[in-house]
Amino acid sequence: MKMNKKKANLVFAAIVMLLGMILSFTPQTVHAADDSLQRVKDKGTLVMGTSPDYPPYEFITKVDGKNKVVGMDVQVAQKIADDLGVKLKVKQMDFDSLLVALETHKVDMVLSAMTPTEERKQSVDFSEPYYNAGQAIIVRKQDKSLYKDKNSFVNKQVGVQTGSLQQDLAKKQMKKSNLKALTKVTDLILSLETNKIDGIVAEDAVARAYVSNDSRLAMIDAKFDLGGDETSTAIAFSKNSGTLVAAANKSIAQIKAKNLTKGYIDNAGQYMSENTQNTSMLHYWSYFAKGIGYTLLITLIAVFFGVLLGAIFALGRLSKKKIFHYPSVWYIEFVRGTPLMIQVMFVYFGIGLLWNNIPAFFAGVVAVALNSAAYVAEIIRGGIDSVPNGQIEAARSLGMSKTDAMRTIVLPQAVKIIWPSLGNEFISLIKESSIVSIIGVTDLIYQLRAVQAATYRGVAPIAVAMVIYFILTFTLSRILNRAERKMQHD
Amino acid sequence: MTEMVKVESLKKAYDKNEVLTGIDGVVNSGQVIVVIGPSGGGKSTFLRCLNLLETPTSGKVFFEGTELTNLGEKQLDDIREKMGMVFQSFNLFSNMNVLDNLTLAPKRVKGQSEADAQKKALELLAQVGLADKKDAYPDSLSGGQQQRVAIARALAMDPDVMLFDEPTSALDPEMVGEVLKVMQDLAAGGMTMIVVTHEMGFAREVADEVWFMDGGNIAEKGTPEDIFDHPKNDRTKDFLSRVLAQ
Numbered sequence: 216m217k218m219n220k221k222k223a224n225l226v227f228a229a230i231v232m233l234l235g236m237i238l239s240f241t242p243q244t245v246h247a248a249d250d251s252l253q254r255v256k257d258k259g260t261l262v263m264g265t266s267p268d269y270p271p272y273e274f275i276t277k278v279d280g281k282n283k284v285v286g287m288d289v290q291v292a293q294k295i296a297d298d299l300g301v302k303l304k305v306k307q308m309d310f311d312s313l314l315v316a317l318e319t320h321k322v323d324m325v326l327s328a329m330t331p332t333e334e335r336k337q338s339v340d341f342s343e344p345y346y347n348a349g350q351a352i353i354v355r356k357q358d359k360s361l362y363k364d365k366n367s368f369v370n371k372q373v374g375v376q377t378g379s380l381q382q383d384l385a386k387k388q389m390k391k392s393n394l395k396a397l398t399k400v401t402d403l404i405l406s407l408e409t410n411k412i413d414g415i416v417a418e419d420a421v422a423r424a425y426v427s428n429d430s431r432l433a434m435i436d437a438k439f440d441l442g443g444d445e446t447s448t449a450i451a452f453s454k455n456s457g458t459l460v461a462a463a464n465k466s467i468a469q470i471k472a473k474n475l476t477k478g479y480i481d482n483a484g485q486y487m488s489e490n491t492q493n494t495s496m497l498h499y500w501s502y503f504a505k506g507i508g509y510t511l512l513i514t515l516i517a518v519f520f521g522v523l524l525g526a527i528f529a530l531g532r533l534s535k536k537k538i539f540h541y542p543s544v545w546y547i548e549f550v551r552g553t554p555l556m557i558q559v560m561f562v563y564f565g566i567g568l569l570w571n572n573i574p575a576f577f578a579g580v581v582a583v584a585l586n587s588a589a590y591v592a593e594i595i596r597g598g599i600d601s602v603p604n605g606q607i608e609a610a611r612s613l614g615m616s617k618t619d620a621m622r623t624i625v626l627p628q629a630v631k632i633i634w635p636s637l638g639n640e641f642i643s644l645i646k647e648s649s650i651v652s653i654i655g656v657t658d659l660i661y662q663l664r665a666v667q668a669a670t671y672r673g674v675a676p677i678a679v680a681m682v683i684y685f686i687l688t689f690t691l692s693r694i695l696n697r698a699e700r701k702m703q704h705d
Numbered sequence: 706m707t708e709m710v711k712v713e714s715l716k717k718a719y720d721k722n723e724v725l726t727g728i729d730g731v732v733n734s735g736q737v738i739v740v741i742g743p744s745g746g747g748k749s750t751f752l753r754c755l756n757l758l759e760t761p762t763s764g765k766v767f768f769e770g771t772e773l774t775n776l777g778e779k780q781l782d783d784i785r786e787k788m789g790m791v792f793q794s795f796n797l798f799s800n801m802n803v804l805d806n807l808t809l810a811p812k813r814v815k816g817q818s819e820a821d822a823q824k825k826a827l828e829l830l831a832q833v834g835l836a837d838k839k840d841a842y843p844d845s846l847s848g849g850q851q852q853r854v855a856i857a858r859a860l861a862m863d864p865d866v867m868l869f870d871e872p873t874s875a876l877d878p879e880m881v882g883e884v885l886k887v888m889q890d891l892a893a894g895g896m897t898m899i900v901v902t903h904e905m906g907f908a909r910e911v912a913d914e915v916w917f918m919d920g921g922n923i924a925e926k927g928t929p930e931d932i933f934d935h936p937k938n939d940r941t942k943d944f945l946s947r948v949l950a951q
Contacts, residue, residue: 608758609796609855613810613862614786616778623809627800 251456252299255323260302263292264322266310268399268668270424271483272328272448275665282502282665285486287420287479288326291345291450294475295324295466308575308655309398311378312560314339317453319564324463325451328418330380340454342463344447346476350384350437351422353415355407356430362414364438368392372412374403381416384439389416399664400425405673407432418448420480424487496679499666506662507683513580513648513658518641520584525591532596543592550589556650558582563654579651579658587644594640598633599625631702638695642688659683708767709734709866709897710755715764717750724750726921727764732866737898739908741932742918743944748901749793751918752870755899756788757781769865786814789859793871795851797843803830803854804839807861815862822861829857833887849880853887860891867891869900905948909933917941 255261265288267273273286284305296303306322313325317339331341352373354362361367369391375382377396385394395412397403404425406412417425422434450467452460470476496503531543550558562585563578602625610620652661659680666676710732717725724747732738740748753759755766757773766773768784776784798806807826811817817825830836833853843851852872859867869888873881885907892898892911902908908915908929915932917925917940925938936942 603794603796605792605794605796606798609790609792609798609858610810611782612756612758612785612788612790612868613859614782614784614814615810616782619813623813624798624800631800 249455249457251323251452251460252458252462255299255301255459258301260304261292261296261299261324262304262306262322263289264306264308264313264316264325265289265327266313267305267307268310268401268664269328269421270487270668271420271480273326274483274487274668276486276489276669277501282505286483287346287476288328290479290482291467291470291476292324292326294470295450295463298466298469299462306575306655307657309653310376311398312564312654314451315560315564317451319568320453321564323452323459328421328448329451330447331449331451332380332383334383335451338454339451340456340460342450342452342460343467344449345467345470346448347446348418348420348448349446350381350439350441351417351419351434352437353404353407353417353422353425353432353434354413355410356433358413359433359435362435364436365389365416368414371414374406374412374415376400376403376417381418384437384441385416388439399667401664401667401673404429404432405667408673424484428487496666496675499670499676502662502666502669503659503679503683505657506659506680507687509576509657509661510645510648510659511687513576513583513651513656514641514645516580517584517587517644517648521587521591521640521644522637524584524588526595528588528592529595529599532592533599547589547592550586551593555583555586555647556653558586559650559654575651575654575656579648579654579656583644583648583651586647587640590640591637594633594636595629597636598629601632602628634695634699634702638692638699641695642691645687645691646684707734708732709736709769710899711767712755713765713767715751715754715766716762717747717754717759718762724921725754725761728923730916730923730926732897732899734865734897735895736913737892737896737900737911738914738916739912740899740901740916740918741903741905741908741944742924746919747921748918749870752868752899752901755868756785756790758790782814786810786862787865789862789864789867791852791855791859791867791869791872793874795843795848795855795875797851797855797858799843802840802842803835803846806843806854807858810858811861826857826861829860830854832860832890833857834883847880848876849883852876852880852884856884856887856891866897866899869898869902871901871903873902873904903948905933905945917944919944 265273265284267275267284267286271286273284273288275282276285277283278285284307289305293303306316308316310327313327314335316322317325331344352362352365365388368389371392372395373385373389373392374395374397375385377398382394382396385392395406397406400417400421403412403415407415408431416437426432426434450463528543528546531539532547534540559579559582562582563573563575566573566578606624606628607620610624611617649658649660652658652664655661663676663680667673670676708731712728712730715725715728716723728751740751742748750759754761757766761774768788771784773781773784798809801809804823804826807829808819808822811822811825812819827836827839830839833856835850835853835857838846838850846854872888873884876884881904885904888900888907889911912929915927915929916923917932917938919940925932925936925941932941933945936945
C-alpha cells in the first residue's frame with residue numbers, strides 16, 4: 216500500500232508540473248515577434264472584447280429582432296476595422312475576464328470604457344485615449360440634497376464596479392467610505408435602489424445614461440483629483456503589438472480631429488431610449504428564450520458526456536489495474552476539490568493557450584461536462600459498490616465473463632439504486648451551468664444580465680429568471696420521479 | 706473411476722494470514738465429498754479455490770486433467786461453466802425472475818436458444834419442486850426456495866461437478882430439509898459433489914468420503930464410518946464431540 220501511495224504522489228506531482236508548464240506558456244506568447252497587425256489582416260477580422268453592461272459605451276439592444284452589442288466603443292472599433300479593411304467581431308464577456316482574454320489572444324483588443332491605469336499598463340499596451348470623461352456619483356433622487364461630492368460619503372456605503380478605475384479612485388480618495396465592489400453596474404443600481412448602498416461612482420456618461428432613464432436616480436459631480444490619463448478611455452492590446460496599436464492610433468487621431476465621439480454618443484442614446492421605451496419583461500421574451508435554449512443545451516450535452524465519462528471513471532476507480540485506478544481517483548478528487556468557476560475559466564483561458572479559437576460555448580460545455588463526470592463517477596461507483604459481491608461471484612461461477620456479469624447483472628441493479636442521485640445531479644446541473652456566463656456564454660443568467668442592462672430594471676429580470684429556473688428544474692424532477700416509479704414497478 | 710478434481714499442496718494466504726496451509730486431495734467422478742470442520746478452518750476458502758473464485762497463493766488445482774492456476778480469464782470461464790457452485794447466501798440475480806435466473810447463463814455462455822434454455826429450465830424447476838415459481842422474483846421466495854432455485858440455476862449449465870458452500874447455513878431450520886433432499890437426489894443421480902456443510906446427518910448418509918478440515922489443512926479423511934465412529938485424529942474427536950453433543 217505504501218508503494219502505491221508513493222507512486223500516486225509522484226504522478227500527482229507530475230500533473231502539477233504539467234499545469235505549471237501550461238501556465239509558464241503565457242510569457243512565451245508575449246515575447247513572440249510583433250505580427251499583430253499582419254495577423255488581423257490575414258484573418259480578415261478584428262475581434263473586440265467588451266462587457267456590454269455599460270451604456271452608453273457598450274450595451275445590448277435589439278436590432279432587427281436580433282440582440283446586438285452597440286454603443287460608442289463599438290463604433291470606435293468599427294471605425295478602426297473599416298480603416299484596416301477588415302470585419303469587426305464583438306466578443307462579450309465579464310469585465311474581469313477581458314484582460315485575460317487579451318493575454319490569451321481570445322480577442323485582438325479590448326474596448327470596454329477602460330481607463331489606461333499604471334497597473335493595467337504592466338500587463339497590456341494601450342492606444343491613445345479616444346475619450347475623456349468626468350467622474351460622477353449616482354445617488355437616490357430623494358437623497359440628492361445630502362451629498363455635495365466624494366467627501367460627503369463618510370461612513371456611507373459606496374458601490375463601484377469590480378476592477379474599474381472608479382474602484383481605484385474611490386479606494387484612494389474616499390478612504391472614509393465603505394466600498395462595495397460588484398461586477399455589474401446593473402447590480403450596483405439595484406443595490407442603490409434597495410438602499411444597500413448610498414452612492415455609485417461611475418463615469419459621468421454612464422451616470423447620465425442611468426439617471427435619464429430612471430426617475431428615482433440623480434447624480435452629483437464626484438470631484439476627484441484626477442491625473443492626466445486617469446480620466447480617459449483607451450483601447451487595450453496585448454503586450455508587444457505595436458503595429459496594431461499604431462494602426463488604431465491613426466484611426467483615433469481621425470476620430471478626435473473630426474470629433475466623431477459626440478455623434479457616437481448621440482447614436483447610443485437613441486438605442487438606449489429605444490430600449491427603455493418598453494421595459495416589460497414580455498417584450499424581452501426572446502432574450503430569455505435564447506437563454507433557456509442555451510442553458511438546456513449546455514445541460515443536456517454536459518449530462519450526456521458527464522454520464523458517459525462518469526461511468527468510465529467509475530469503472531476506472533473500481534478497476535484493480537493501477538493504470539486505470541489511480542488516474543480515475545486523482546481526476547475525481549481533483550475536480551471535486553476545485554470550484555466549477557475556476558474550471559470553466561481554466562478550460563476557456565488555459566486550454567485556449569493551446570487552441571486559440573476555442574469557442575466560449577464549447578469551453579463552457581466541456582468544463583461543465585468534465586466537472587459533472589467526477590460527481591457522476593462517484594454516484595455510479597456508489598451504486599455499483601452497493602450491489603452485493605455475491606451477484607458477480609454467482610455469475611462468474613456460471614462461466615460468465617466479468618464484463619458480461621457487469622452488464623447483465625450489476626449495472627441493471629446499480630441503475631435502480633443510482634437513479635435518484637443521478638436525477639439530482641441533472642437538476643443541479645441546470646442551476647450550476649449558469650456559471651458559464653462568466654466567459655460570455657449566452658445562457659439564462661447571461662441573458663438576465665443583458666435584460667437588466669437594456670431595461671435599467673434590476674429586480675424584474677431576476678424574478679423572471681428565477682421562475683424560469685424553477686419551472687425547468689421542477690418539470691425535470693417530476694419527469695425523473697415518474698421514471699423512478701415506473702422502474703420500481705418493473 | 707476417473708479423477709475429476711485434484712489439488713496438490715494448495716496454499717492460500719491473505720497478506721500474512723495463512724488460511725490454507727497445504728492441501729492435497731482427489732475427487733473421483735461420481736463421488737460425493739463432504740468437507741466438515743470448525744468455522745475458520747478454511748473450508749469455504751478451499752472450495753472457492755477449486756473454481757478459482759479465490760486465487761491460490763501456491764499449489765496446483767486440476768480439473769479433468771487441466772491445471773487451472775495459470776489459465777487466462779477466458780479459459781477459466783470455460784472451466785467454471787462445468788463447475789456448478791451453490792452459495793450460502795443463494796446469490797440469485799435479484800433483477801431477474803426465476804426463469805431468467807436459470808436461462809441467462811445457458812443463453813449467454815453456451816449460446817442456447819431461448820426455447821431450449823426455457824425447456825431445460827422448466828425441467829429443472831420441476832426437479833427441485835418449484836415449477837410454479839418460474840415468474841417469481843427472488844425476493845418473494847423463502848430462503849429454502851431461493852436455494853433450490855440456485856441449485857437448479859447451477860444445474861442448468863450441465864456441470865460435471867457441483868460445489869456446495871454451506872448451502873443450508875443461512876436457512877431457517879424448517880427449510881434445511883427441503884434443500885438437503887434436493888442434494889440427496891442429486892447424489893443419488895450420480896452427480897460428483899463437493900459439499901462444505903455443518904449437517905452431520907447429511908455427511909454420514911450421503912458422503913462417499915468425509916474430509917475433516919482444521920487450521921488450514923485436511924486433518925483426517927475417510928468413509929463416514931471411519932470419521933464419525935472411529936476418528937483417529939484428536940482434533941476430529943474434539944470437534945465431533947462438541948458438534949454431536951448439541
